[in-house]
Amino acid sequence: MAIGAAVTRLGREISARHRDGLVIVAVLKGSLLFVSDLMRSFTIQPVVDFLAISRYAPDSGRVRIVKDLDLDISGRDVVLVEDIVDTGLTLGFLLGELGRRSPASLEVCTLLDKRVRRILPAPLAYVGFEVPDVFVLGYGLDFAGRYRNLDMLIAADPVALTADPDIYVDQLYGAHSRGSG
Incomplete structure (x- = not known):
């Protein structure tokens, strides 16, 4: 399946589930192309915001938010958009951070799911492609x-x-x- 077809499929799935609107939270920089195409495939009018995280600090296994959201997501449906999910460690961190902000719902959309490398469970609602290691x-x-x-x-x-x-x-x-x- 071509990237375009997968993105269109994901956009339709998300639109069908969130007819009353949602907030798209895109993780910079990797998801930029994906979220741009995804937004164009929606049949709803979502709000979009961005956050950026640091690379893992050496020997710590930790990331941190270096650009936070401008929006308050409390009480709103949120879809976190990632380029790739592999170990699940970064996703776990992001879901914890966003979950503390009391969204009405919090789902994950990823273009690529590298399930074979998973360390932490990753609740992926929308997946473009599963990829090998x-x-x-x-x-x-x-x-x-x-x-x-x-x-x-x-x-x-x-x-x-x-x-x-x-x-x-x-x-x-x-x-x-x-x-x-």
């Missing part, structure tokens, strides 16, 4: 800030990316994409 780039997912703008998803080699973060640039963007000085 591969490193994925594109459509919002990046490596060192690269590849996020691709309109496709690709499986990539994280070892090769660590050695050369631009290893896929020529292949995916064309031979003249690295710039010449």
Whole structure:
């Protein structure tokens, strides 16, 4: 199934369940392309807000919110939009934080579900694709800030990316994409 078809399916499912409206909470930066397309597929008029989290602090297993919501979600139906859910640790943190704000309901929509890596249970109401344990780039997912703008998803080699973060640039963007000085 193509990304567009999956996003349209998710938009219809969410719209059907939330005819009286909802708040979309998108997690930056990875979900940006996904939430943009998802919003266009709705048949309802949702409100959207964004939050951003830090990367895991070394040896702590902890993230923190670095950009919080501008909206009060108390008493409102909320759908948290993620690009990918793998271990469930980040999602667990976010659900705890948002749940303390007393929304009427709190559901999760993810483009990619990497269930094979799950450590914490992840209550996913809406899933675009289940993916195996591969490193994925594109459509919002990046490596060192690269590849996020691709309109496709690709499986990539994280070892090769660590050695050369631009290893896929020529292949995916064309031979003249690295710039010449």
